[in-house]
Amino acid sequence: MAYARHQSFYIRDKWFSKGLTAVSQNSRFFYDDFSFEKIGLGKNMVESLKYWLIALNVIEERLVEGQRGHYLTELGQIFYENDKLLQKGESLAILHYHLVRNEDDQSTVFEWYFNHYKETVVSKPDLLNSFITWVKQNETREISEKSIKRDIDCLIQFYTKLPDENDPEDVIFSPFSKLALMKTERSGEGFDTIRKISLDITIVGILPLYYVLLTHCMRKETDLVSIDEIINGDFLWGKVFNLSRNKIIEALNVLTNHDQYPIQYVRTNNLDYIRVPQVTPIGLLRG
Structure with a gap:
């Protein structure tokens, strides 16, 4: 199982299209020391982007003619050709499924929250404590609580970081907030309440x-x-x-x-x- 590989960054708007385009043009993009300059992101953000594209099952690492590189999966090719800007809710729903499916053990917190965790309304501290307990029960190695907290923070932002209506140039929102699978509400006790939303x-x-x-x-x-x-x-x-x-x-x-x-x-x-x-x-x- 994997924890906090996202470098504390949820996926931002336009990251998906930038990543798919970069990989389609250069399979060695994520091995390039100057890739962050070419794509216009910080070094840690580029590492985060690579993580998200692998976790979403749209790129994979392969050995080709003795050299490692990243290549679009069949699913990644479909998105690249049809909706790399993630303008369709259907695209977001399919990618969300792959995070929850956690095929290559990349997105443990997503699998846990949607597939194993049964509470629909919970305080953020209780959500964190529940995940800590689950990890301790299911891991054979020691996982730092700091990493677990980063995963919970990222999970929440991934689905709730909405665009700023007053800023048309806002690029730090998560495209997956459009799915509205989760909602945060400020409680009177100083912490957020997290609510799973039943979709239509x-x-x-x-x-x-x-x-x-x-x-x-x-x-x-x-x-x-x-x-x-x-x-x-x-x-x-x-x-x-x-x-x-x-x-x-x-x-x-x-x-x-x-x-x-x-x-x-x-x-x-x-x-x-x-x-x-x-x-x-x-x-x-x-x-």
Whole structure:
């Protein structure tokens, strides 16, 4: 598991497009001692940017002809070609899923908060203490509380750092604040209250929901998934997007009428299942 690799920086507006463009033009960009000058960021910010692009599953490090470099993943190529400025909510939702999925053990705090932590309203000190306790129970090595605190701070800013309405040049907001998955409220006791927000499917988008469903089935090597699992299971709709049961059923009903790849309801052993068609998550995105 990984902690505080983000250099205390949440991802800023325009970072994503700058990073994808730099890597697409030069696979050795993040090995260049002067990359920070070329991209217009501080040295620590460049390290943070590299971390975020890897954690979001849009770049990967590979050895090519004896030389290490960073290359766009299939997902990264799709974003680079279609929405590198992250103007679509669907793009943000898919990337959020990959952070929560934590495939390469890069974003532990995101996986923990959305997939394991059950409280929907909590004070910031209690949130920190809960994460400290979880880390101690699940780690075999000693993790500094300073690193854990940085992760909690970054998690909150990642989803709540909104643009300054009075400053059209504001570039320090997080693009993921548009998802509105989390809200902070100042309490009378001098600390923030953190609230998970239950989203509407129009905010998440049907495409990301389908992408998550197909990714789950591909990893499990099955074309069947129970509705109960979609609601309550790890790395699925209920947990990843804070979706209620009613919203999940609503989205599934929409997918039964999908133009290209309609899903099917199946009843087996008195349980309701969904059968997905033979299409890969990347195939779905490429349309």
